[in-house]
Amino acid sequence: EVQLVESGGGLVKPGGSLRLSCAxxxxxxxxxxxxxxxxxxxxxxxxxxxxxxxxxxxxxxxxVKGRFTISRDNAKNSLYLQMNSLRAEDTxxxxxxxxxxxxxxxxxxxxxxxxxxxxxx
Amino acid sequence: xxxxxxxxxxxxxxxxxRVTITCRASQGISNYLAWYQQKPGKVPKLLIYAASTLQSxxxxxxxxxxxxxxxxxxxxxLQPEDVATYYCQKYNSAPRSFGPGTKVDIK
Numbered sequence: 001e002v003q004l005v006e007s008g009g010g011l012v013k014p015g016g017s018l019r020l021s022c023a024x025x026x027x028x029x030x031x032x033x034x035x036x037x038x039x040x041x042x043x044x045x046x047x048x049x050x051x052x053x054x055x056x057x058x059x060x061x062x063x064v065k066g067r068f069t070i071s072r073d074n075a076k077n078s079l080y081l082q083m084n085s086l087r088a089e090d091t092x093x094x095x096x097x098x099x100x101x102x103x104x105x106x107x108x109x110x111x112x113x114x115x116x117x118x119x120x121x
Numbered sequence: 122x123x124x125x126x127x128x129x130x131x132x133x134x135x136x137x138x139r140v141t142i143t144c145r146a147s148q149g150i151s152n153y154l155a156w157y158q159q160k161p162g163k164v165p166k167l168l169i170y171a172a173s174t175l176q177s178x179x180x181x182x183x184x185x186x187x188x189x190x191x192x193x194x195x196x197x198x199l200q201p202e203d204v205a206t207y208y209c210q211k212y213n214s215a216p217r218s219f220g221p222g223t224k225v226d227i228k
Contacts, residue, residue, distance in 0.1 A: 035217070037165075045157070045165060045208050047217040059215030062122070100167060100176075107155035107212040109176070111164040 002026040002110050004096045009115030016086050020115060022079040022096030030054075030074035031102040036081050038092035039114075048094070049081065053102070064090075086119045093117075123148045125211060127220035133228045140196040142223045144209035149189045153213030156185055156194045159222075160205045168207075169194065201227055 008020040020036070036048040049070040050059045058070055069082040079096055093114040100109020124147040134140050144154065152172040157165040167176045169185040172192055182197045196203055204227055209220040 044206075044222040045159070045210075045219040047210070047219060050215060050217065059217075061216050095164065100170065105153065105213060107167060107170050107210060107217075108157075108165075109167050111166075113164060 002098075004098060004110060004112035006094065006096045006112045006115035009094065009117045011118045011120065012086055013121050014087060014119055016119070017082070017084045018086065018117060020081040020083065020094055020096075020117070022112060024077045024079065024096075024098070027098070028102070029072075029077040033057075033099040034070075034072060034079045035097040035099070035108055036070060036079075037095045037097050037108065037111075038090075038117075039095070040089070040092040043092075046092070051079070083117070086117075088119050091117060091119050122216055123150065123211060123218060125209060125218045125220040127207075127209060127223050129223060130221065131224040131226075133226050134199050135228045136199055136201060138199045140199050140203075140225060142194045142207055142209075142225075144187075144192040144194070144220050146190045146192075146211055150211045150213050152188050153211055154185075154187065154192050155210045155212055156183075157208045157210065157219075158203075158205045159208065165208065170212075196225075199225070199227070 003025045005023045035050045067085045095114045096112040097108040098110040100106045154172045156169040159165040173185045206222045206224045
């Protein structure tokens with residue numbers, strides 16, 4: 001069964017840091033591009049970052065560029081999001097998400113259950 | 122960056138009604154447009170990709186059309202289980218922006 005399990009969320013003060021992890025199973029992780037998507041309380045979906053299968057291509061939303069870093073470890077079937085200089089507006093559920101098809105341009109087809117990040121003093 | 126808009130922001134329709142949601146991109150994106158359904162308290166689900174291709178397992182009452190800048194999602198006969206928020210997303214290049222969403226409920 002294809003599965004994505006996020007961890008690492010929690011309560012952090014403004015200006016603080018947090019590292020999210022996503023453990024993948026049930027598919028060949030190293031063949032797929034991966035993404036982070038977030039959803040603030042009561043708000044819509046916001047794409048945060050994407051990383052290609054071999055980490056050759058990395059992209060960020062303007063809202064997190066320079067503060068967040070996406071990475072992956074294909075040997076550990078894991079995706080990460082290092083979040084620094086956190087702001088109140090970063091408060092959201094963060095979803096780990098896999099592209100639906102490997103090797104081509106496709107939308108997200110598999111979602112984790114999400115991990116909640118709350119930035120508050 | 123290309124901006125994605127959706128209309129309406131919410132709608133209420135009766136069971137069996139035909140429902141249409143519109144998504145517009147500020148610049149052409151060919152057919153690199155996906156539609157997602159998010160039911161209350163649940164994870165988003167991919168419904169349609171490449172503007173009009175139904176994802177496996179999605180009921181045939183859902184359909185998509187469009188290319189370039191204007192796209193539509195149609196539910197041919199609204200069912201109670203279709204109560205959800207629907208999002209479009211461009212995925213041809215970064216940023217992979219989502220539309221603001223359309224909330225659908227039953228009248």
